[in-house]
Amino acid sequence: QVQLVESGGKLVQAGGSLRLSCAASGRTFGSYTMGWFRQAPGNEREFVAAISRSGAMTNYADSVKGRFSIARDNAKNTVYLQMNSLKPEDTADYYCAGVVGGNVYYTSRLYNYWGQGTQVTVSS
Numbered sequence: 001q002v003q004l005v006e007s008g009g010k011l012v013q014a015g016g017s018l019r020l021s022c023a024a025s026g027r028t029f030g031s032y033t034m035g036w037f038r039q040a041p042g043n044e045r046e047f048v049a050a051i052s053r054s055g056a057m058t059n060y061a062d063s064v065k066g067r068f069s070i071a072r073d074n075a076k077n078t079v080y081l082q083m084n085s086l087k088p089e090d091t092a093d094y095y096c097a098g099v100v101g102g103n104v105y106y107t108s109r110l111y112n113y114w115g116q117g118t119q120v121t122v123s124s
Contacts, residue, residue: 001026001113002024002025002026002028002029002032002098002113003024003025003026003113004022004023004024004025004096004097004098004113004114004115005022005023005024005115005116006020006021006022006094006095006096006115006116006117006118007020007021007022007023007118008020008021008118009093009094009118009119009120010119010120010121011121011122011123012086012120012121012122012123013086013122013123014086014087014088014122014123014124015085015086016086016122017082017083017084017085017086018083018086018120019080019081019082019083020036020080020081020083020094020096020118020120021078021079021080022034022036022078022079022080022081022096022115023076023077023078024077024078024079024098025077026077028100029074029077030053030054030074031053031100031101032053032098032099032100032101032102032113033050033051033052033053033098033099033101033102033103033104033105034050034051034070034072034079034096034097034098035047035048035049035050035051035096035097035098035099035104035105035106035108035111036048036049036050036070036079036081036094036095036096036097037094037095037096037097037108038090038092038093038094038095038120039092039093039095039117040091040092040093043092045095045108046061047061047106047107047108048060048061048064048068048081048094049061049064049068049069049070049081050070050104050105050106051070051071051072051079051104052103052104053101055071055072055074057103057104058070058104059104059105059106061106063089064083064090067083067084067085067086068081068082068083068084069081069082069084070082079096081094081096083120086120086122087122088122088123088124089122090120090122091120091121091122092119092120093117093118093119093120094117094118094119094120095114095115095116095117096114096115097111097113097114097115098111098112098113099111099112099113100112
């Protein structure tokens, strides 16, 4: 089992950048495919990005391709989401999620473990 804690969310102006981090407990972090999802008020949770256990494979939502980048450091038990060229529509609570083994899924129900979320607000 793994516990996930997100950090790095804050208020930022449109066009700015932000890096989110998700720290995982345990010694088997490298066994987990990791993903980032987000949920804006009144909206369903949506996929943002995912990364394979080794980091060799990634997957992105069309809405963030070319602007966001997911990475992981298995030695530090941490997955990151670098967000550039932020837009007001990126405003949401951002969650990291993990699943043992797995693939770079974009479907939230395939992830077993979730963090509490970190809030990102992009002002226009």
